[in-house]
Amino acid sequence: MATAVMPLLSFLLWVPLLGALGLSLLPAGSLGRTYRSLAAVVMAIALVVSLAIARLFDPGNAAPQLTEVIPWLEPLGLSYRLSVDGLSLPLLVLNNFLTLIALLATSVNLPRPRLYYPLVLLLNAGVSGAFLADNLLLFFLFYELELIPLYLLIAIWGGSRRSYAATKFLIYTAISGVLLLAGFLGLVWLADAPSFDFDPQLSTLLPLSSQLVLLGLILVGFGIKIPLVPFHTWLPDAHVEASTPISVLLAGVLLKLGTYGLVRFGVQLFPQAWQVLAPGLATWAVISVLYGSLMAIAQTDMKKMVAYSSIGHMGFVLLATATATPLSILAAIAQMMSHGLISALLFLLVGVVYEKTGSRNIEVLRGLLNPERGLPLIGSLMIVGVMASGGIPGMVGFVAEFLIFRSSFPTFPVQTLLCMVGTGLTSVYFLLLVNRVFFGRLPNELIDLPPVAWGDRLPSLLLATLILILGIVPNWLIHWSHTTVSLLVTAVATLPPP
Incomplete structure (x- = not known):
């Protein structure tokens, strides 16, 4: 097991935490531009540190790397134990990159910047901590930590129904946390483990019936977070009411805590029970993909359409995870990264359209691709x-x-073909959006649109460039994960059929 020469993983957590503290101590009269610039500098440092971690990471080593262990509450089995592997590393970089993008996309005229920017940095630290935690109880603490700032970011800076959306998010996510905690406690207590340190061998000490119950708790907990149908209803409301930068973080990063949890605490922790439930999970994936896609077609609000598309695309991750082969888990990681970048770009662009036109209704907007008077870029x-x-x-x-x-096709051919229908439906609803909103004749009431500043263009251009580069050089996306994934699914592959 590789050990950190410097506590880089802790540094990655403490940079945004100390940055949040520093911003909250600035004089109350400081300009919003000052807060945004300082917060962006903090996140740029965190991004550089995460890239340095990637530089030190050995893709050929499947064991956790750069491990940091500090005894904390030993009677409870809680230790400050951090590590990084090929599953968590890409998501760690994505979290820091999209947080920086969200900060750059935030208006300098945002009210209450002294509270807003520290909350964004606190949210970033909580998500990074969850990806790095190598102790079940520590993961739960970070998982719950991100709940508080995101609730406040929606409730304070959201739309007209922000209180309802934020409360709904809070209730759903709190239930998710309770279920996860119950699953973790049950695993450790029933296996009579000495601590909550992550150990893939724990479930082998339990009968299959106990494994299935515990895995069921964890699946529902993460299913709420992803979210999967029928636990999805909080997501469209949260997206519609959240500000554009918070929608970027919600879709691009926060949902990935659920899919990451499926792989880490489902496939890796309960391989035997996972194999039993895999056919049902693949069917669940089909339901989420088709439901999310059909609901997206029915929307007239651009933002709600993109929100429902996220539900469908997260179903693809569940299909790959249910298959639980080395290639399918690599595919799940690739889809997490892909969806994070694409959804962030779409929400940013919808936010610009709304800011310049005052509407997100695809039945009202049209002709915005007009090269002279519209929004061509x-x-x-x-x-x-x-x-x-x-x-x-x-x-x-x-x-x-x-x-x-x-x-997925060799293992679940029917479910895979049905999910491929979801890809076709994606083209349908997004073609409807583009055709109605950006083509046609620009109406007279939209002729004098305000110009789009370079500050609004830059985050979207960065995301679009990365989407194209990773499409051409996809090995950059999965290079870090090959060895980790092979070890991760070994237990599933070696089990006899259920």
Whole structure:
């Protein structure tokens, strides 16, 4: 097991935490631009540190690396235990990158910046801590930590129904946390483990019936977070009411805590029970993909359409995870990264359209691709985003979805074919959006649109560029995960059929 020469993983957590503290201590009269610039500097440092971790990471070593262990509450079995492997590393980088993007996309005129920016940094630290935690109880603490700032970010800076959306999010996520805690406590107590340190061998000490109950708790807990149908109803409301930067973080990063948990605490921790439930999970994936896609077609609000598309695309991750082969888990990681980048781009662009036109209604807007009086660059980037989401070759969305279908078809042919229908439906609803909003004749009431500043263009351009680069060089996306994934699914592969 590789050990850290420097506590880089802890540094990655403490940089945003100390940054949040420092921003909260600035004089109350400081300009919003000052808060945003300082917060962006903090996140740029965190991003550089995460890239340095990637530079030190050995992709050929399947064991946890850069491990940090500090005894904490030993009677409870809680230790401050952090590590990184090929599953958590890509998501760690994604978290820091998208947090920086969200900060750059935040208006300098945002009210109460002294509270807003520390909450964003606290949210980043909580998510990073969850990806790095190598102790079940420590993971739960970080998992719950991100709940508080995200609730406040929706409740304070959201839309007209922000209180309802934030409360609904809080209730659903709190239930998710309770279920996860029950699953973790049951595993450790029934296995008579000396601590909550992550150990893939724990479930082998339990009968299959106990494994199935505990895995069921964990599946529902993470199913709420992802979210999967029928636990999805909090997501569209949260997205519609959240501000654009918070929607970027919610779709791009927060949902990945659920899919990460499926792999880490489902496949890796309960391989025998996972094999038993896998056919049902693949069917659950089909339901989420088709329901999310059909609901997206029915929407007239651009933001709600993108929100429902997230439900469908997260179903692809469940299909790949249910298959539980080395290639399918690689595909799941690729889809997590792909969806994070694409959904962030789409929400940013919808936010710009709403800011400039005052509407997100696809039945009202049209002609925005007009090269002289419309939003031609925003329209062009939107076309890039919907093509990537629809799986057009040459973009990162195609790579992820092709890997999922290729790896899942031999095990679940019917479910895979039905999920492929979801890809076709993605093209349908996003073509409806682009055709109605960006093509046609620009109405007179939209002729004098405010210009789009470079500050609004830059985050979207960065995301679109990365989507294209990773589509052309997909090995950059999965290079870090090959060895980790092979070890992770070994237990599933060596089990006899249920």
